[in-house]
Amino acid sequence: MIASAAAPPQAGIDLHGLTKTFRTPNGPVRAVRGIDVAIAPGETVALLGPNGAGKSTTIDMLLGLARPDAGSVSLFGGTPEDAVAAGRVGAMLQTGSLLRDLNVRELIAMMASLYPDPLDVDEVVELTGLGALVGQRTQKLSGGETQRVRFAVALVSNPDLLVLDEPTVAMDVEGRHAFWQTMRGFASRGKTIVFATHYLEEADDFADRAVLMAHGRVVADGPTTEIKARVGRRTIRATLPGADRDTLRALPGVAAAELRGAAVILSCTDSDTAIRALLAREPQASDIEISGAGLEEAFLELTGGDDHDDEELAA
Numbered sequence: 396m397i398a399s400a401a402a403p404p405q406a407g408i409d410l411h412g413l414t415k416t417f418r419t420p421n422g423p424v425r426a427v428r429g430i431d432v433a434i435a436p437g438e439t440v441a442l443l444g445p446n447g448a449g450k451s452t453t454i455d456m457l458l459g460l461a462r463p464d465a466g467s468v469s470l471f472g473g474t475p476e477d478a479v480a481a482g483r484v485g486a487m488l489q490t491g492s493l494l495r496d497l498n499v500r501e502l503i504a505m506m507a508s509l510y511p512d513p514l515d516v517d518e519v520v521e522l523t524g525l526g527a528l529v530g531q532r533t534q535k536l537s538g539g540e541t542q543r544v545r546f547a548v549a550l551v552s553n554p555d556l557l558v559l560d561e562p563t564v565a566m567d568v569e570g571r572h573a574f575w576q577t578m579r580g581f582a583s584r585g586k587t588i589v590f591a592t593h594y595l596e597e598a599d600d601f602a603d604r605a606v607l608m609a610h611g612r613v614v615a616d617g618p619t620t621e622i623k624a625r626v627g628r629r630t631i632r633a634t635l636p637g638a639d640r641d642t643l644r645a646l647p648g649v650a651a652a653e654l655r656g657a658a659v660i661l662s663c664t665d666s667d668t669a670i671r672a673l674l675a676r677e678p679q680a681s682d683i684e685i686s687g688a689g690l691e692e693a694f695l696e697l698t699g700g701d702d703h704d705d706e707e708l709a710a
């Protein structure tokens with residue numbers, strides 16, 4: 396088990412007005428365009444967004460690996476460099492290879508020796524399910540196994556903050572499941588976790604909160620349930636032979652109506668109002684089902700409409 400850390404410090408992560416532009420032969424790429432995100436200690440936050448949204452660049456700035464053009468990063472009230480040097484931050488990034496010619500245990504032990512208050516090596520091995528691989532040379536590991544060792548390396552300093560950029564990308568379903576189990580255990584000890592992912596179900600299942608990025612900006616930030624609700628559309632399905640589409644569409648709370656044989660499908664802006672109106676008008680409606688928008692729908696709606704505006708902003 397993870398040794399209990401001191402009471403979590405009050406200051407968490409504060410990204411303020413962060414901006415980063417890359418100069419390329421094809422002109423400037425405005426990767427991050429002024430984002431403000433505050434994360435409290437103990438929160439688990441998913442960073443979501445399509446390819447090129449600016450997630451990795453944001454993570455690099457958060458960790459002090461890239462310098463923002465404008466804005467500031469505060470980790471636990473200090474600079475990222477200080478927090479990293481103190482072993483308070485563990486990171487698992489998309490790139491980065493493992494040191495070769497060491498076995499898994501030797502590598503974890505070596506990394507542990509670099510930090511003031513590391514976890515016990517056996518504990519890390521157990522937590523990350525690496526028991527069967529401790530004697531394996533790092534260059535002989537599969538992609539999924541390498542990811543698990545990288546995770547062990549991120550954990551070994553017993554960090555207050557874990558930052559993970561698409562951590563489960565090379566893992567199979569079982570590996571992913573085991574990974575999130577471990578993360579749950581880690582989060583339950585009051586640790587702060589920030590992870591970027593393309594897997595919406597991981598964000599939905601695991602994060603307290605999602606920050607949605609598109610084109611270098613934050614387009615939504617809140618509990619995943621709230622983000623789903625923001626999209627607002629719920630669908631009512633019912634059996635209603637002989638229904639009239641225009642009548643249904645005119646019901647309060649209904650944005651669109653579709654008929655498929657005896658089935659009616661109502662897309663609603665306010666499903667509570669719509670269901671009452673439907674039943675008042677069509678009491679014979681049966682087999683009624685209401686379904687909410689998924690995170691996937693919310694994601695597409697919230698990230699899809701944000702057009703590129705490089706020229707305007709670069710001016």
Ligand SMILES: Nc1ncnc2c1ncn2[C@@H]1O[C@H](COP(=O)(O)OP(=O)(O)OP(=O)(O)O)[C@@H](O)[C@H]1O
Binds near residue numbers: 425444450453
């Ligand atoms: N070193 C760099 N030089 C030039 N452009 C870069 C550099 N790093 C990132 N970019 C560009 O900045 C934008 C944001 O990239 P970033 O990697 O932060 O996005 P991302 O949301 O992490 O994407 P993905 O999900 O594909 O990893 C992209 O247009 C990318 O091409």
